[in-house]
Amino acid sequence: MIGVVQALTSHGQDVAAAVTARCVQNIPAYQRLPGPVLERDLVANVRAVIDLFLTAVVEDRGLTEAELAGPISWAAERVRDGLPLDAVLRIYPLAAEELWRIATTSGEQPGEPGEPDALDLDPDLVSLVGRIFGLLADLLPRIAQAYHAEQQHEEWAQREGRYSLAAALLAGRPAQRAAERAGHQLAERYLVLTVDIPEPNQSTDTRAATSRFRRLQAALDTEPVLATFDRDGGVFLLPVTPDQHEPQQRAAAERVLRRIDSAAVARCRAGIALATSHATIPHAHRLATELLHLAGTLRRPPAAYWLTDLAIEYQVAQPGPARDCLAELLRPVNRHPHLLDALRALIDSNHQRAEAAASLHIHRNTLNYRLHRIRTLTGHDPTTPHGARVLTAAMIANALTEHPPTDHHLPEQP
Incomplete structure (x- = not known):
């Protein structure tokens, strides 16, 4: 034995x-x-x-x-x-x-x-x-x-009821009976927030992730949100009324995201979309997830991203000959990382060359030389309005070609 x-x-x-x-x-x-x-x-x-x-x-x-x-x-x-x-x-x-x-x-x-x-x-x-x-x-x-x-504990029962309701609505299943059993009044409209929550520092205690997870649950218990969590973050349904327009909706979403940031002890990135009915919640969930992935792929800082914030980027991201053409435009530049960095810095600085040069810790003349090289390789001048528009779109297409969308945060199909 x-x-x-x-x-x-x-x-x-x-x-x-x-x-x-x-x-x-x-x-x-x-x-x-x-x-x-x-x-x-x-x-x-x-x-x-x-x-x-x-x-x-x-x-x-x-x-x-x-x-x-x-x-x-x-x-x-x-x-x-x-x-x-x-x-x-x-x-x-x-x-x-x-x-x-x-x-x-x-x-x-x-x-x-x-x-x-x-x-x-x-x-x-x-x-x-x-x-x-x-x-x-x-x-x-x-x-x-x-x-x-x-x-x-009543808190557990209420929390589990909210999980079940969120899962049903996100999957497009009828939720009214479940809401009645849980004593929850469903709203007509919801903001769908798909949130990436950074993992705690790997050097911290192994209970850090669990403690953070429970802080998130507790922080949202006082908010009128339906929530479901996964390994990377969570999806949150925030009720809104028909008379709330985008500024009011943004304020409500920011309030919830501040609580999430505080509980996670980190600034989180989120994609947000409006569902005007229960039937459109799965579509809004997919759109919010796409916006979240798009912001991450384009290396945007942690913040809340709506379609109006990324409308141009979202359109460029759609597969098709235009995106392929734009991505191909930067193929000669891809072999020169310092040129890509120069173009990215110019775009991030809103085409302020002095600011872009400072962010790269190079002289402005060095930046000008690199931008001239980009013009030679692509045929488009990044210092002109037309060239700037084309090359900005090309940078988006190039990033999405390297990092195609995933089904991250999306529910599995039955």
């Missing part, structure tokens, strides 16, 4: 990583947890539970109250992260299954390669599996108790 357990202990980290990957792949609720929580905290929790089980098996005993405290507290954390009960519990049988798989495929077992022989298994392996599942029988009810105790 000890030899089998030692072999499994040596694979503990691999088992923990495999179990976490299966959770993300097979259990949708885990997909909305931040990346650092999945990659660091959850893997560490699974590894700790595996070590706990194997220690109890070697010592031929049950789990003590002190040992149960760790898994129970981690279960409560997952509740506060918004995971449903089945998602919290399913990870434990997955871990046991992965242990059994490694135990039965790592030794010299008879039968087909990689398959245990049911007629001639090592008795220690049989005993091990029985003990592991016996320990699970002790552990899972206690976790369920912790889960339900946390679930009783």
Whole structure:
């Protein structure tokens, strides 16, 4: 028995990583947890539970109250992260299954390669599996108790109801009955905010991402928003009234984004679009996501971006012969990064050459020489109004050709 357990202990980290990957792949609720929580905290929790089980098996005993405290507290954390009960519990049988798989495929077992022989298994392996599942029988009810105790809080129920409503509206599903069950009054119109939330510094404690996630939840509990989170940020539905025009809508969105920035302890980038009815929410979500990606691809600073802010860039971004032609225009310049930097600095400085030269830490004459080289290579003078318009559009097309749009923040299609 000890030899089998030692072999499994040596694979503990691999088992923990495999179990976490299966959770993300097979259990949708885990997909909305931040990346650092999945990659660091959850893997560490699974590894700790595996070590706990194997220690109890070697010592031929049950789990003590002190040992149960760790898994129970981690279960409560997952509740506060918004995971449903089945998602919290399913990870434990997955871990046991992965242990059994490694135990039965790592030794010299008879039968087909990689398959245990049911007629001639090592008795220690049989005993091990029985003990592991016996320990699970002790552990899972206690976790369920912790889960339900946390679930009783009204705050949790309200938050989970808002998640469900947001998910239904973003998917284009009817949400009125769900809203009635949750006691929530749906608005006629919503602003859809798709937000990228920067990860905390990698040098910080591994709980930083989880703490930030919970701060975001708490910050939005006092706002009239419906929210759903994913690994990169979240999508937020902010109700607006028909008599609110864009200036009022922008002010309302900025108020929510300030709360998100404060909770994230970072300035976030967001794409925003208006849905004038529930039926148009999925379209507004896609537009907001496209604006967010466009702003990121063009290296715009963290801020809120509406279609009116990026209308020209958005139009240039649409696939077609015009975009291809514009991207091709800069092909000769792409081989000279310092020329691209000069053109980008000129555009970013609103074509103020002194400011552009200062941002590059070069003399203005050096900048003028580089701009002349761009004119020679492209046939368009970046210092004239027409040339500036063409080359600005070409820079947008060039950036989008290098970094094509992704389905980041978009819901999976059924």
